[in-house]
Amino acid sequence: MSDSVQLLEELVNASGVSGFEGPVRDLIKRHLESITNIEIDNLGSIIAQKEGSDEKPRVMIAGHMDEVGLMVSHIGKDGFIKFQPLGGWWDQVMLAQRVTVMGSKGEVPGVIGSKPPHLLSPEERKKVVEMKEMFVDIGASSDEDVKKMGIKPGDPIVVVSSFTRMRKENMLMGKALDDRVGCAVFIEVIKRLQGVDHPNTVFGVGTVQEEVGLRGAKTSADFINPDVAFAAEVSIAGDTPGVAESEAQARLGKGPSIVVLDGSLIPNTKLRDLTVSTAEEHGIPHQFQAGIRGGTDAGRIHLHGIGVPSLVIGVPTRYIHSHVGVIDHNDFENAVKLLVEIIKKLDINMVNGLRP
């Protein structure tokens, strides 16, 4: 197994819902502490600083550590747990899925339950069960029972789904690809810049709380004061049945997406063009993605100070914000390659030239 597949596996299997990213942060630290200077801001975003030949420009590459999850909100007398979502969930994909409640006495396994369909009227059965009707069943028989297991309101709940290499070895399946893929991208970029000349300082950043409102992107950008920024993200794959190409353009295996529009960012035009020409120059496959919904950390970072030229590079991913996503490892590798090639030439004159 290639090192980067192993890295993805470790990152994807780690638990880290919004606000509880500790295990992911520890992993990033373990991978980068021997080759970078590590700092952690007061909200918990991890910043790995890799020196090049020049102090400036300061190049930020952000991948968010948090995954969508749940939080214990209320424990019923009957021992069933009510929850609130952390991040955007589609009610349809939640039912009957396994979860882990991260209690003070360790991990407690459970399942998301609801009223059984056998007891619903034919009309009711046609409707999607709403999240507010669901609960987590940990096999407890009373609220006292739940308490004894070390669970209280505020505890995070993580989905259970283990990383799998599919029959075609480049196809990878797992939870939390949004956005552990981005974390793996900046880790690999920094590793591959070892012993390579680059006229800048690179900051690989694992941000916290992206899924609940791009929060870690704000504090980590304040910490770094970047001159230019990339968000390493997933992009919505549109290559499954029922999706028109005009709705979502990204296809697995066709290279990283250069995101020309999303709900939070119109990228810096010159940075966008520089990225495209770098990909063409090095024969790196790439595609374009344009949508008006959704946002990424770059949406917050580009508004830092008087503005930071920013761009999103996305690894096409199917079924994000569910228990299982699917990516093509080749797209990941090409996203890493593209960023490495850009960073090798991104000097202060080039960054000054990005200004409108």
Ligand SMILES: [Zn+2]
């Ligand atoms: Zn994301």
